[in-house]
Amino acid sequence: xxxxxxxxxxxxxxxxxxxxxxxxxxxxxxxxxxxxxxxxxxxxxxxxxxxxxxxxxxxxxxxxxxxxxxxxxxxxxxxxxxxxxxxxxxxxxxxxxxxxxxxxxxxxxxxxxxxxxxxxxxxxxxxxxxxxxxxxxxxxxxxxxxxxxxxxxxxxxxxxxxxxxxxxxxxxxxxxxxxxxxxxxxxxxxxxxxxxxxxxxxxxxxxxxxxx
Numbered sequence: 369x370x371x372x373x374x375x376x377x378x379x380x381x382x383x384x385x386x387x388x389x390x391x392x393x394x395x396x397x398x399x400x401x402x403x404x405x406x407x408x409x410x411x412x413x414x415x416x417x418x419x420x421x422x423x424x425x426x427x428x429x430x431x432x433x434x435x436x437x438x439x440x441x442x443x444x445x446x447x448x449x450x451x452x453x454x455x456x457x458x459x460x461x462x463x464x465x466x467x468x469x470x471x472x473x474x475x476x477x478x479x480x481x482x483x484x485x486x487x488x489x490x491x492x493x494x495x496x497x498x499x500x501x502x503x504x505x506x507x508x509x510x511x512x513x514x515x516x517x518x519x520x521x522x523x524x525x526x527x528x529x530x531x532x533x534x535x536x537x538x539x540x541x542x543x544x545x546x547x548x549x550x551x552x553x554x555x556x557x558x559x560x561x562x563x564x565x566x567x568x569x570x571x572x573x574x575x576x577x578x579x580x
Contacts, residue, residue, distance in 0.1 A: 371558045372480035372505065375473055376411040377463055378404065378420045379485030379492055381445045384431055384438040385514075392486055392514035393527035401444060403512035403548040404484045408448050410552040417476050419454035420445070421463045423491065461494030470502050480505040480560070482551065483543070484512035488531045496543045506543040507561055509551055510535050540569035 381404055385392050392400065411418050420441060425432040432439055434457075440446065456467050463483075464470050473481065481504045483492055492513050499506045515531035518524065525533075539545040544563035546554070554561050564572075 372560050373476075373478050374411075374480045374482055374507075374555065375417040375419060375476060375478045376407060376482045376484065377469075377495070378408070378418065378441075378445060379463060379483060379495065380421060380423045380487075381442050381485045382422055382432070382438065383440055383442060384423075385486045386442065390431065390487075390516060393516050394531050395511055395514055397514060400512055400514045401442060403509065405444050405448065406548050407482070407484050407509060407512050407551065408445065410548075410555055411482075412448070412450075414555050416555070417454065417478065418452070419456055419463075419469060419472065420449065421456040421458055421467075421469070421485070421491075424457050424459055426459075461491045462498040463491065463495045464498050464502060465494075473504065478504070480507060482507040482509065484509050484548075486514055488513045488515040488534050489518065493534055493538070496538050500542060505560075506538075507551060508535065508538055508543045508545050509548045510545050512548050536569070539564050541566050 384390055386397055408418065422439065422441065423432045424434050427434060454472050456463065456469050458467050460466055481499060483495055483506060485492065492508060496506045496508055515527045517527045518530055535545045544561035546561045551561065
């Protein structure tokens with residue numbers, strides 16, 4: 369297996385997610401934010417490219433409005449930022465849609481994208497799925513991402529269920545899911561992360577149901 373050519377993508381680690389109705393619930397942001405910072409520090413030490421993505425809903429919007437404190441990156445991330453980072457502002461869920469991130473990654477000869485940030489149930493999911501079309505391998509760090517409680521006409525799911533279910537889904541096809549510590553070890557060893565596949569996940573799921 370060839371050595372991955374990685375980039376770390378920070379998805380919307382913005383102040384909007386640290387209070388109010390969009391506050392990250394699971395894992396709690398008090399736990400996930402230090403893991404995001406750990407990933408940044410590991411990426412910086414390894415010399416791999418970093419991109420910081422911020423979501424914009426437009427001037428004057430009730431959330432993610434440029435020029436507001438909520439739009440800004442969390443201070444723990446902002447203070448780590450260097451001139452070498454790629455800055456991206458997006459308007460859609462996926463980090464690739466309507467941005468120049470794909471071109472930048474290809475210019476850097478990147479084949480593997482590591483996603484951290486928020487939310488698992490929106491932008492992380494959308495980005496991991498769309499990466500398949502562009503030919504990028506995707507890694508998602510389970511303890512450096514997070515979800516919120518969701519309820520609508522289709523039903524209700526608490527944040528833990530949302531987060532863990534989506535990570536199992538992603539690991540079955542679209543991404544290698546790992547903890548930050550395991551990823552940092554793989555980064556240092558210049559190794560790829562292991563992931564499952566749909567067939568293996570289906571067989572393991574059927575076996576679990578039989579045991580139940």
